Amino acid sequence: MKLYMTPGSCSTGIHILLEELDKPFEAYIVNLPAGDQYKADYVALNPKSTIPMLVRDDGSTLTEFQAIAWWLARTHPKAKL
Template sequence: MKLFYSPGACSVGIHVILEEIGKPYELGLVALKEGAQHKPEYVAINPKSKVPALLRDDGSLLTEFPVIAMWLAKTNPEARLVPTDLEGETRCAEMLDYVCGTIHPQGFTRQFRTANFTPREEDFPKVVEQGKALAAKYFDVLQSTWKGDTWVLPSGYSVADAALFFVEYWATRRSGMTLPPRLATHLEAMLARPAVQRALAQEGLPA
């Protein structure tokens, strides 16, 4: 397998999952800040021009964080990264979708790619503040609806934790935000996991 990633992008969550699984894989750097995702050599691999993307051993490509995460979990059941019951798997998918479909684009893309939301540079600060406010709102929702203990799901650690990790990491390391108590505890628990430490080190990111 080969993971196409950019340091500190949401792909770090998939990187963590691969480290948790422990099977051999390669890394393919896609420098988003340099526009590498739009260069012909990467577009030929992934026409969506984004990360993460996972090149599987059969030569086929998987895209979209929730799909890659669930495929890795389901094809590596010994790693126990997804609940085995229908309700648990459904709740895991629900969290993946909330992080990747709501918290990421509404809370953080507004902060990191502000020009996507307004052509007027004088409006950039307002868009960034809106993104921070939305991210804080979404984190508060998770705080008030938390069902697990340390980990997101009552069944224990899963790919949902790896997804939540990347937005928590962005909030504290890039946006200067303070997480609600349960999410702060979750982030600290994630940072203590060897798989997370290895993924961050490989991407040159601070713990």
């Protein structure tokens, strides 16, 4: 999986959840002050231009903290998130 995040933002919470699950993922830093969220390659993945964004193993994307956290909890019930 790939997590697009900005350190110090709410996306750090998703990073922590992924670490807790001990699942392999790659973290990509989106520099919000520089406007990276509006670059064409990011907008192609996430038209909302928001963080966090999780690209799942099947290539589909999830955006919004609540949706990502809910999906992680539902797909990993033994972790009791």
